[in-house]
Amino acid sequence: MLNEQMNIVIAGHVDHGKSTIIGRLLSDTHSLPDGKIETIKKYCEVNSKPFEYAFILDALKEERSQGITIDSTRVFFNSSKRSYIIIDAPGHSEFLKNMISGASRAEAALLVIDAKEGVQENSKRHGYMLSMLGIKQIAVVINKMDLIGYNRDSFNSIKNEYSEFLKSININSLNYVPVSAREGENIISRNGSLRWYDGPTILEILDCFIKERVEDNLPFRMHVQDIYKFTNDEDDRRIIAGLVESGKIAVGEEIIFYPSGKKSNIKSIEGFNSQSKSEASAGNSTGFTLTDQVFITRGELACKTGEPAPKIGNRIKVNLFWLGINAFVKGREYLFKIGTLKVKAKLEEIHKIINSSDLSVINFKDEIIRNQAAECIISLNKAAAFDVINELKQTGRFVIVDEYEIAGGGIITECLDDGLSGIRENVALRNIKWKKSTITVDERINKYNQIPKMILITGAKGSGRTEVARGLEKILFDEGKLVYYLGIGSIKYGIDADIKNETGKREEHLRRFGETANIILDSGMILIAAAQNINNLELEVIKTEIYPFEAKVIYTGDEILTDVQIDLKVAGINNIEQSIVSAKKYLFNIE
Amino acid sequence: MDHLEKLESKSVFIIREAYANIKNLCMLWSIGKDSTVLLWLARKAFFGHVPFPLIHIDTNFKIPEMIEYRDRLARDWKLNMIYGQNEEALKNKETYPDGNIDRISCCNKLKTETLINTLNGNWKRFKLNHITGQYEIDRSSDSYNGVILGIRADEEGSRSKERYFSARNLESNWEIENQPPEFWNQYKTEFAEGTHVRIHPLLDWTELNIWEYIKKENVPTVSLYYNNVNGKRYRSLGCYTCTFPIASNAKNVDEIICELKTGQLKNTAERSGRAQDIEDGGGLETLRRSGYM
Structure with a gap:
């Protein structure tokens, strides 16, 4: 037996016999603990029910009473070739999210269709979901052949109908298997009722599925999961941790983090209770140290110099499926996770x-x-680094969170222009060319005991934004914070002297403001800026300039007059004192 | 990558996700082989460190070797070690070993209730002082809203339905019918106030995988798992009153692996030595719905 484990999902419409097939598979291969069948048979007797193989799986009491699978169940089982986790996915539309949770863990799928009922709603829906999830190996099982007298023509007509459908979603299934799970026909052996069929049994199909290769010939991609420094235990390693999604890296190679564009070389690949490693490749949960202490944050995408760069943008075209109880609508704010x-x-x-x-x-x-x-089309309030699905599937998938729940998932098909690509390239170049100090941002954070960030106070003219900004600066200063107030108008006669009278320079003006802000933030300060009625595109320019430092937007006044995405709204001129207090409270909460 | 490296890598990813997303996080350590592997994986994830407390629910009826082993590793690995106990029930002798209640009620009192009240900080917690080597009352009574647990899907029916990240409401209730979706390494990491979440990094591991990993990594385990003299060993550890050793000659990890693969244990359930499961109708469902882990 190979030392190999494979995850298989069994999908298909409700009542088409998924659980029965698995029950049979377990029972016929003697994979059940001793006495299990007897226990279930006894249960059936006591509850006056005929014994069914599906009961083997229905470990939960309410499933047994309803007779349907509610949630994906994992079953462990061995063939003579390797070991399997079989995931029994529910076939009821109501439990599509459970089907997806189960199926996403699989490398291959069996899609079950009832020979008598033929192709039903979820036969197609599950096929479509498998293709969205990226599962390419699918065998179609036509079950309950005993109910149609093992008729070849009926089998062929279902086969033709379904293969047409699969073709339309770019799946080629070579295997269509007629079985009767109830009679045990063609599950692990041929009992003679299907003389016209000379293809494989279910067990043979499982053993024929090909283990997906680890794709380390693709470009290197790793989302930064965390940056660890356990100084309390006298460990001064600063380790960038994450799961390598594709490709590989080796000590000495240059890494670029996107979207910030910051670069450094791999100094060491770290581990615990393992031999020292010089390489990490796709599938590894790893961690490495860098030669330069660049400031990066969780969520950035680590890539390798000289390989195709990811896309960076905040408008994307996607294909998605929705699972949420509430609909996906315009105007509402969601969380996007990639x-x-x-x-x-x-x-x-x-x-x-x-x-x-x-x-x-x-x-x-x-x-x-x-x-x-x-x-x-989805718009993000901050630029993200990703790949489009045709180029790299590992980093082209996302989920949408509504309130607190994952409510949808999808794949990115296109990165759309957001008008910021010029600025983004400029910032990346600036970060590469930046002359680094020997003091790192982390060291400043520890020394000053504060995380540098921009508090942008915006609102209409006369809404009290400068009063709130200055008041907030004072109150933080008095508490010992390193803080600086900068009115956006202040740079007009200095940094902007050459363009102050020119029209159409709003973006350049904001770029320069953002560059100035970036220097202040890099020094470890908290920057409080005030600007009149900033709109969202303008905010994007500033955010792009200061990334990965964060900008929090506080709006003064009753009515929000622009499309800007705000973090807090305060009264402003009508109650300056209280506005300052709530701004401070907000900052304290996000620390 | 072989299958153990894959399992390890995914579990490490899940542990790191929990640490990055959940504020007051802890890990439940039952001293058994699974949660010890889990602890080992945390040390893998954080490169030798364990940046959250380990919680042990001490029923006071644990086999003495278990406690010795716990404290030895806690000292050697510099763990932030905490235990909780149902002092009231022990004082009033409301336990199965005292002959006053049945097994299920005893599990509920000494384990489930204790766990809930230790996690939420309502009851006293005892914390290991690494300088004195003694346990003292933990001054913090902060509620833990995230618990990392070593349950595996192959153990019994209800566990096979678990998510890697599983949210429970204030009463610790588990709504099996209404679990959130999980796919593409994305888990439920956003929570309403008052939710607590259980994290299950070992879901995809089998009993055999656990032993194979213990062998590969040389993870220290309690001697009770091995046949030391009398042809008996424990396959699963718990209170001495309700957990019984099985007949086995396996003296070391290799022999246990061999026994699981080909020998006498191939077709018997792991928890067959746990009397409370049998009392619960062959599953843990009743216990688990109310918060048993």
Whole structure:
């Protein structure tokens, strides 16, 4: 037996016999603990029910009483070739999220169709979801052949119908297997009822699935999961930790972090209770130290110099599926998670909605409801680094969180222009060329006991923003913070002297302001800036300039007059004192 | 990568996600082989450190070797070691070993209730002072809202349905029918105030994987797992009143692996030596719904 483990999902419409197939597989291969079947048979007797192989899986009491699978169940089982985890996915539409949770762990799938009922709603929906999840190896099992007298023509007509469908979503399934799970026909052996069929049994199919290779010939990608420094235990290593999603890196190679564009070389690859390593490759949870102490944060994408760079942007075109109880709508704020990065996001536009059960297109809809799939545009409130799915699938997948729950998932098909690419390139170049101090940002954070960040106070003219900004500066200063107030107008006659009278220079003006802010933040200060009615694009310019430092936006006044995404709203001129107090309280809470 | 490296890598990723996303995090250490592997994986994840406390629920009926082993490793590995106990029930002798209540009620009192009240800080916690080598009352009574646990999906039915990140409400109730989705290394890491979350990095491991890993990494385990003299060893550890050794000649890790792969244990359930499971109708469902781990 190979020392190899493979995860297989069994999907398909409700009642088409998924649990029975697994029950049979376990029982016929003698994979059950002694006495298990007898216990279940006894249970059936006591509850006056006929014994079914599906009961083997229905470990939970309410599933046994309802007779359907609610959640994906993992079953462990060995063939003579290798060991398997078989994931029994629920076939009921209501439990699609459970089916997806189960299926996403699989490397290959068996899709079960009832020979008598034929292709049903979830036969197609599950096929579509498997393709969205990126599972390429699918065998189609036509079950309950005993109910149609093992008829070859009926088998072929289902096979033709379903292979047409799979072709339309770019899946080629070579294997269509007729079985009767109830009678044990063609599960692990041929009992003679299917003389016209000379293909493999279910067990043979499982053993034929190919183990996905670790893809370390692809570009290196690793989302920074954390930066560890356990100084309390006299360990002065600063370790960048994460799971290598594709490719590999070796000691001495140069790493670029996106979107900040910061660079350094790998000094060492760290481990615990392992021989010293000089390389880490796809699939490894690893950690490395760098030759320069660049300031980076969780969520950045580590890539390698000389390999294709990822895309960076904040508007993306995606294909997604929605699982949330509440619909995916415009105007509402969501969390977008890709790898370890988490940013706020909004639905900008819906291109089309696809009914995932028959792939029909629904036009003119302004929301995406549960179990629908869609092509749409999502805008992020901060630039993210990613790949488009055709180039690199590992870093082209994301999820959407609504309130506290994962409510949707999808793949990125295109990075759309957001008008900031010029600025982003400039910032990346500046970071590369930056003359580094021997004191790192982390050391400043520890020494000053504060995290440098920008507090941008904006609002209408006369809304009290400068009063709040100055008041906040004073109160933080009195508490011993290193803090600096900078009105955006202050740079007009100095840094901006050459462009102050020119029109159409708003972006350049903001860029220079952002560069100035970046220097102040890099010195470890908390910067309080005030600017009149900043809009969201302008805020994006500033955020891009100071990344990975953060900007928090406080709005003064009752009514928000721009599209800017704010973090806190305060009264402003009507109650300066209280505005300062709530601003301070907010800052204290996010520390 | 072989299958053990894969399992290790995923578990490490999950432990790091928990640490990055959850403020008051702890790890439950039952002293058994699974949670000791879990502890080992935490040391892997953080390069030799364990940046959160280890919590042990001490029923006072644990086999003495277990406590000795716990304290030895806690000292050697400089662990932030904490234990909790149901002092009230022990004082009033409301226990199964005292003959006053049945097994399930005893588990509920000494384990489930104790766990809940130790985690939320309502009851006293005892913390190891590394200078004196003694346990003293933990001055902090902060509630832990994240617990990392070593349960495995292959142990019994209800555990096979668990998520890697599983949120519980204030009453520790588990809504099996309504668990959040998990896919592409994305877990539920956003929570409403008052939620607590259990993290299960070992879900995909089997009993055999655990032993293979113990062998590979040379993880120290309690001697009770091995047949030391009388042809008996423990396969699963718990209170001495309700956990019984199995007949086995396996004297070391290699022999246990051999026994699991080909020998007498191939087709018997791991928890067959746990009397409370049998009392619960063959599963842990009743216990687990109310917060048993």
